[in-house]
Amino acid sequence: MVHLKLKPKGSYSFSETSRRLTQFEKTAYYQKGDILLRTIRLVERPLLLRLRWMEEALQVETDADLGAEEVQMLERRLRRMFSLDVDLTPFYEWIKQNDPVLYPVVQQRTGLHFVLDADLYECLMKTIIGQQLNLSFAATLINRLVEIAGETLRFDEQTVIPVFPTPEQVARLRYEDLQALQFNRRKAEYIIDISRRIVEGQLDLSRLERFSDDGVIEEMLPLRGVGRWTVECLLLFGLGRPNLLPAADxxxxxxxxxxxxxxxxxxxxxxxxxxxxxxxxxxxxxxxxxxxxxxx
Known part of the structure; x- marks a missing residue:
């Protein structure tokens, strides 16, 4: 078993942050009492994580047998996902001084942080699925993709948690497989074709970490099925960029x-x-x- 105790920098409200997870991320996070369950892939290895907030820190446990390097990798991944190294004190001070109208909205949510998707592929696929759909139906389709292409990990006798599929698993699907699950034809093509581009080495999402916001937009917009809104979501919820303004939203x-x-x-x-x-x-x-x- 691995146990991590991850302390945040600056003001951090896990109750505010996890509220949004259980409200809007029902395809990724599962509540069991005071524990949040989340699966991720660590070097292609699926892990089931148990998350809870105790002693002013994010406490994380997994039963997987991990080496020292893998533990460090997991810690870095989780600190990034939960924005634990983002100190919002300068943001709060800036809004207080520069926008008295917005400040009460911000003040009421002190400590609320972005939680990023586990990796850029998961973020991109979820965003494409969610294009022009309400949150409820988008979540249904995401679950269906996970069920047909992914795998599961067991928490207890009653609880089985899905693992988001890899590009290789999705690339093996046919368009008709997704159409049978109520994906429209074009969206089925976008999801499978982009996954195949990744598998074939034509698209390397890891490169995006090194790009500016404009560079990410320039790199991604030529992809069929990827528009401005999709890239902005990738920048926000995949890359955690702090100064993005989706003005058309x-x-x-x-x-x-x-x-x-x-x-x-x-x-x-x-x-x-x-x-x-x-x-x-x-x-x-x-x-x-x-x-x-x-x-x-």
Missing amino acids: IGLRNAVQSVYGYDIRPGEEEIRQLGERWQPWRSYATFYLWDWLSQG
Whole structure:
């Protein structure tokens, strides 16, 4: 058994952060009492993790037998996923000084952090599946993809947790396999074709870590099935970039209209002008406004 105790930097509210996980990430996180269950792949090896917040730290356990290098790799992965090294104190101070309208929204959510997907492939596939779908049906389709292509790990006699499939597992599917699960033809093609590009070495998602935001956009937009919204989600929830402003997002525009008292929903240009006062924390300003909208 491996046990990790991961302390965050700065103010961190696990209750706020995990609230969003259980509300919006039902395909990845499973609640069992005070424990969150999550599967990830570590060097292609599936692991079942038990997560809980104790003693002001994220406590993580797995029954897997890991070597010292693998334990270090797991710790780095989890610190990144849960944004444990992101100190939001400068963000809170910046918003307090520069945006008194947004500050109460931010103050009420002190310690809320992004939780990133386990890897860029999982994030990309989930985002493509979620294009132009409501959250509930998107989650249903994600679960169906996992069931047909992935595998499972057992927590107890009653609880079996799925593991998100690898590109190799998805690449073996036929378009018709996904169509039979209520994926439309084009989305089935996007998911399988991108997975095959990865398997064949034509697309290396790990390279994106080294790219600027604009570089990621330039690299990904030529892919069939990948638009601006998809890349922005990848930057936010896959790469954790702190200064992204998805100005076209309807949810953000609705939240801004309500919080700032606009008579009509603002357009992209108005959002970009407003977002100037959030630099260099536009991703977190957006994230807190999304959360405010979901709680309204």
